[in-house]
Amino acid sequence: MELAISSARASGTHPASDELTAQQLLEIYRLMFLSRSVDDREINLKRQQKIYFQISAAGHEALQVGAALALRPGYDWFFPYYRDRALCLVLGVTPYEMMLQAVGAATDPASGGRQMPTHWSSRPLHIVSTSSSTATQLLHAVGCAEAGRVFSRHPEAAAKADGDYRAFHDVDFHGDEVALACIGEGSTSQGEFWEAINTASNQKLPVIFCIEDNGYAISVPVEVNTPGGNISRLVKNFPNFHFDEVDGNDPVVCLRAFQKAAAHCRAGRGPALVHGHCVRLYSHSLSDDDKSYRSAAEREADLLCDPNARMRTRLIGEGIATSAELDELERKLEREAAEAAERALEATLPSVEGITAHVYSEDLDPTRAVFGSEQPQPPAKANGSGAADGQKGAGARTMAGLINACLRDEMRRDPRIVVYGEDVADASRAEALAEVKGKGGVFKLTAGLQTEFGAERVFNSPLAEANIVGRAVGYAVRGMKPVVEVQFFDYIWPAMHQIRNELALMRWRSNGEWAAPVVLRAPIGGYLTGGAIYHSQSGESIFTHLPGLRVVFPSNALDANGLLRTAIRCDDPVLFLEHKRLYRETYGRAVYPGPEFAIPFGKAKVVRPGADITLITYGALVPRSLQAAQHAQHEHGIETEILDLRSLNPYDWEAIAASVRKTHRVIVAHEDMLSWGYGAEIAARIADELFDELDAPVRRIGSMDTFVAYQPILEDAILPQPETILKAIVELKGY
Numbered sequence: 014m015e016l017a018i019s020s021a022r023a024s025g026t027h028p029a030s031d032e033l034t035a036q037q038l039l040e041i042y043r044l045m046f047l048s049r050s051v052d053d054r055e056i057n058l059k060r061q062q063k064i065y066f067q068i069s070a071a072g073h074e075a076l077q078v079g080a081a082l083a084l085r086p087g088y089d090w091f092f093p094y095y096r097d098r099a100l101c102l103v104l105g106v107t108p109y110e111m112m113l114q115a116v117g118a119a120t121d122p123a124s125g126g127r128q129m130p131t132h133w134s135s136r137p138l139h140i141v142s143t144s145s146s147t148a149t150q151l152l153h154a155v156g157c158a159e160a161g162r163v164f165s166r167h168p169e170a171a172a173k174a175d176g177d178y179r180a181f182h183d184v185d186f187h188g189d190e191v192a193l194a195c196i197g198e199g200s201t202s203q204g205e206f207w208e209a210i211n212t213a214s215n216q217k218l219p220v221i222f223c224i225e226d227n228g229y230a231i232s233v234p235v236e237v238n239t240p241g242g243n244i245s246r247l248v249k250n251f252p253n254f255h256f257d258e259v260d261g262n263d264p265v266v267c268l269r270a271f272q273k274a275a276a277h278c279r280a281g282r283g284p285a286l287v288h289g290h291c292v293r294l295y296s297h298s299l300s301d302d303d304k305s306y307r308s309a310a311e312r313e314a315d316l317l318c319d320p321n322a323r324m325r326t327r328l329i330g331e332g333i334a335t336s337a338e339l340d341e342l343e344r345k346l347e348r349e350a351a352e353a354a355e356r357a358l359e360a361t362l363p364s365v366e367g368i369t370a371h372v373y374s375e376d377l378d379p380t381r382a383v384f385g386s387e388q389p390q391p392p393a394k395a396n397g398s399g400a401a402d403g404q405k406g407a408g409a410r411t412m413a414g415l416i417n418a419c420l421r422d423e424m425r426r427d428p429r430i431v432v433y434g435e436d437v438a439d440a441s442r443a444e445a446l447a448e449v450k451g452k453g454g455v456f457k458l459t460a461g462l463q464t465e466f467g468a469e470r471v472f473n474s475p476l477a478e479a480n481i482v483g484r485a486v487g488y489a490v491r492g493m494k495p496v497v498e499v500q501f502f503d504y505i506w507p508a509m510h511q512i513r514n515e516l517a518l519m520r521w522r523s524n525g526e527w528a529a530p531v532v533l534r535a536p537i538g539g540y541l542t543g544g545a546i547y548h549s550q551s552g553e554s555i556f557t558h559l560p561g562l563r564v565v566f567p568s569n570a571l572d573a574n575g576l577l578r579t580a581i582r583c584d585d586p587v588l589f590l591e592h593k594r595l596y597r598e599t600y601g602r603a604v605y606p607g608p609e610f611a612i613p614f615g616k617a618k619v620v621r622p623g624a625d626i627t628l629i630t631y632g633a634l635v636p637r638s639l640q641a642a643q644h645a646q647h648e649h650g651i652e653t654e655i656l657d658l659r660s661l662n663p664y665d666w667e668a669i670a671a672s673v674r675k676t677h678r679v680i681v682a683h684e685d686m687l688s689w690g691y692g693a694e695i696a697a698r699i700a701d702e703l704f705d706e707l708d709a710p711v712r713r714i715g716s717m718d719t720f721v722a723y724q725p726i727l728e729d730a731i732l733p734q735p736e737t738i739l740k741a742i743v744e745l746k747g748y
């Protein structure tokens with residue numbers, strides 16, 4: 014104990030304080046006051062324009078200190094939100110580290126100057142990097158708890174795999190660890206809150222949800238966000254939960270609540286939700302002024318509940334410390350915060366050269382052939398049941414079949430792979446499998462995987478795409494390899510927030526401390542005759558626009574197999590786009606290439622050599638371009654060189670440049686809409702860097718700037734056809 018308190022009082026217990034010692038109560042107050050001091054110091058710095066943002070925990074200290082003291086840093090897992098200063102302070106983030114983040118220092122351990130202050134991250138403490146997005150991290154906590162369960166039930170999954178392609182580091186589990194996830198009451202309106210408690214409840218996961226209810230979401234009062242104004246009343250029927258609604262201004266009450274919640278979780282009985290009523294003593298942040306929307310009476314009432322002032326009164330009232338002793342402690346803590354600020358203001362600032370560090374993994378470069386063999390080595394025995402493509406034996410197999418074969422091979426090799434999504438299991442009611450053949454995905458890509466690997470590794474998710482991706486982030490930060498499916502690319506959008514703000518950003522925003530190397534498979538594209546608007550969408554350029562996310566788009570069975578293997582062994586998140594129309598086409602079938610066949614990313618394939626025109630394409634336009642090129646040769650004597658990009662981020666600029674230098678005429682063709690499409694970027698770069706090589710303007714081909722209609726006459730007109738490509742080839746040659 015740092016205070017000069019008389020030892021008799023300091024070591025005594027006090028019945029009124031629920032058996033905590035005086036020393037423990039003083040320590041609680043010290044932590045609460047230190048948190049407030051850091052906030053106040055930061056507010057000072059912001060007013061002096063020495064830092065750029067401030068948001069405080071003032072009024073939340075009791076709840077947060079109670080939560081943190083009930084749990085174990087570096088053992089349990091933490092998914093805090095921006096208001097959790099007191100929580101993180103107790104877990105072990107120092108005032109100096111907080112100030113480093115406020116000034117945006119190079120040595121800011123949470124993000125190296127990339128994130129706003131209070132956007133926590135610490136690998137040693139198990140604080141997983143959080144974004145500003147409200148409620149997204151709840152799904153990460155769920156996935157994290159699921160990963161812990163896999164590790165404790167399957168020690169082979171937690172064992173270090175020396176010599177593997179991926180860095181299998183820091184697998185850390187104990188079997189009874191819990192995940193704590195915190196949000197404000199306003200954020201319980203987010204779908205991700207409901208998606209998270211759904212899965213935590215259904216799977217009895219050891220997650221504690223902490224709702225810090227200060228009655229406001231910026232200026233929006235609780236009754237606007239929550240019907241009836243109380244989230245506890247709404248959630249009380251979720252099975253397996255332990256619920257508690259507490260006075261969040263009393264740290265001892267909060268500590269006891271979180272201890273009970275943790276005991277429920279550690280005993281494997283399910284999740285817990287602790288709803289603490291607290292106060293927001295300052296405005297939402299320094300960018301907000303609550304006087305503009307809260308009455309004076311309301312603000313004054315909140316001040317009377319100030320947990321720090323109450324705790325001080327209590328310590329004095331219970332004879333644990335005198336007012337003078339607490340004054341002395343408070344001045345000391347204020348000095349500590351001020352000194353931390355002074356030191357942080359001297360810290361080295363980040364270098365501009367380092368901006369792009371950790372966008373992608375620096376340990377594993379998927380453009381290098383380190384992931385397997387580039388030579389197909391078909392073994393005598395075929396892999397898989399053939400359920401995915403209706404083919405058995407060693408003959409040519411479809412793209413669907415060879416994707417399924419790759420999933421099987423990799424799941425056999427790596428016990429950390431889990432596969433889930435909507436309908437991907439053979440049958441959730443596994444007893445049915447005695448008499449039925451199983452579903453295995455609406456396109457049968459995952460057929461037989463549950464039967465071979467069991468329902469703990471291959472299972473159906475709820476019908477909720479953010480749930481699929483958000484949980485995968487949680488699995489991945491703990492070292493698991495989720496290979497998950499979004500049923501149709503058309504329905505990827507509910508997961509977009511998780512993909513853009515979480516999945517793609519985890520490594521960069523944490524300055525390389527965390528990563529989420531998830532594989533997200535998505536059937537994409539049209540040419541289905543009747544697929545219509547919601548089963549034909551393209552939209553790959555929306556995802557190639559996200560730094561941190563790899564995007565792959567194979568056009569044939571062999572490439573799909575080799576690229577999926579690289580995706581699974583890679584250390585970056587990968588969006589793996591599978592064209593539905595190509596799944597079972599005769600075009601592009603291949604013999605099973607063996608379990609080590611891998612194609613590096615960023616390597617285009619010349620699928621047809623030619624001297625007159627370069628045609629850059631991918632996906633379903635590869636076979637259509639081949640048809641067009643054949644006609645161009647037979648009917649017009651034009652030799653078209655076709656480049657199948659195969660992966661879109663990274664893409665093979667060298668192959669593009671080499672071909673353009675040879676032909677001096679270029680078409681970029683894709684199925685996605687023309688405007689703002691993937692081709693616009695490629696065409697612009699060619700115009701920029703290869704202008705002198707061009708004998709004609711760069712041409713682009715894409716679908717019309719509409720969605721794909723149901724009626725086949727319309728679908729044919731909307732999507733680019735071989736004739737569209739042929740016409741462009743002939744026109745460009747004559748330019």
Ligand SMILES: Cc1ncc(C[n+]2csc(CCOP(=O)(O)OP(=O)(O)O)c2C)c(N)n1
Pocket residue numbers: 096145146147196197198199200201225227229230231293297
């Ligand atoms: C997804 C998302 N939407 C909007 C915002 C902007 N925003 C930041 S905090 C906030 C209010 C959150 O209120 P609450 O959940 O009650 O937490 P509190 O700040 O009161 O602790 C809003 C709307 C955001 N960060 N993320």
Ligand SMILES: [Mg+2]
Pocket residue numbers: 197198199225226227228229230231
């Ligand atoms: Mg709130």
